[in-house]
Amino acid sequence: MTLTFDRLRKQYGQVVAIDDVTASFAPGLIHGVIGPNGAGKSTLINMTAGSYSVSAGSIALDGKRLDTLKKYQIANSGVARTYQNIRLFDQMTVLENLEVCFYPADVGGTLKEVMWPPYAAARRERRREKCMETLRLFDLQGYAQAEAGSLPYGRQRMLEIARALVCDPRVLLLDEPAAGLNHHETAELTARLAAQRLPDRITIIVEHDMDLVMSLCDNIIVMHHGKLLFQGTPAEVQASPDVQLAYLGTANDIDDIRAAAQDRRAQLGIRARRRS
Ligand SMILES: Nc1ncnc2c1ncn2[C@@H]1O[C@H](COP(=O)(O)OP(=O)(O)OP(=O)(O)O)[C@@H](O)[C@H]1O
Ligand SMILES: [Mg+2]
Structure with missing residues (x-):
């Protein structure tokens, strides 16, 4: 590659x-x-x-x-990126910033998710786990429920990188x-x-x-x-x-x-x- x-x-x-x-x-x-x-x-x-x-x-x-x-x-x-000037979803939580960017490998399962609630719940759980794991790489897990815009500037920089990394x-x-x-x-x-x-x-x-x-x-x-x-x-x-x-x-x-x-x-x- x-x-x-x-x-x-x-x-x-x-x-x-x-x-x-x-x-x-x-x-x-x-x-x-x-x-x-x-x-x-x-x-x-x-x-x-x-x-x-x-x-x-x-x-x-x-x-x-x-x-x-x-x-x-x-x-x-x-391909994932960060920006010269930070661009987070300021009003969302730290965890949500990653969750909205997480793109599941089994994207074809969306219909199944709608039709079968247990599958949807399991999928949500997997997404959450992956996002938390990525936050841990940047020691941001303690901020998971905080509003992204409220983080100190240095943590916001780390969060933007974590968000870029969440989809590997x-x-x-x-x-x-x-x-x-x-x-x-x-x-x-x-x-x-x-x-x-x-x-x-x-x-x-x-x-x-x-x-x-x-x-x-x-x-x-x-x-x-x-x-x-x-x-x-x-x-x-x-x-x-x-x-x-x-x-x-x-x-x-x-x-x-x-x-x-x-x-x-x-x-x-x-x-x-x-x-x-
Ligand atoms: N959207 C744009 N419209 C017009 N000109 C632009 C635009 N973006 C960049 N430029 C111009 O293109 C050139 C390269 O800009 P670029 O932002 O890629 O530089 P840079 O190396 O990233 O600089 P810096 O270190 O200041 O971030 C500059 O002359 C800049 O003014
Ligand atoms: Mg530049």
């Missing part, structure tokens, strides 16, 4: 957000996507999840085109999962995501937090002005003068890149606090 971008392009009016990007993502690995603001990182996620259409080129999973499918069909193909996706797309998290929460998130690195899962993380990216990702893609500037291991990315130039405009060491990324986190932290 491989996810591939082939000569991918996205244009918003005159703005070319993604320009001729070809890349492939192997299962069992965590792939990082980094790059300065406006580089096109979220656009890649949005096109893969079907939120945005593709202007040219293609996206395929296992050789099967995704970009010609509707958004729900892409989700049914095993083959492709997990995370857009800035550490945005607005403090150092401690980011370390917790890094550990929890590391535990979700499964042999048959492709994980793609867009992130500005360099500590998270460098410690978690096996492979990193560096985007710059919509183009794929560099692809390599964390060590290769850190050693690349091209990458340093892309971030800073001057060739410098990784500490400067980290400092730039830290500024970015601080900006987002302010935005996150304002939001709540």
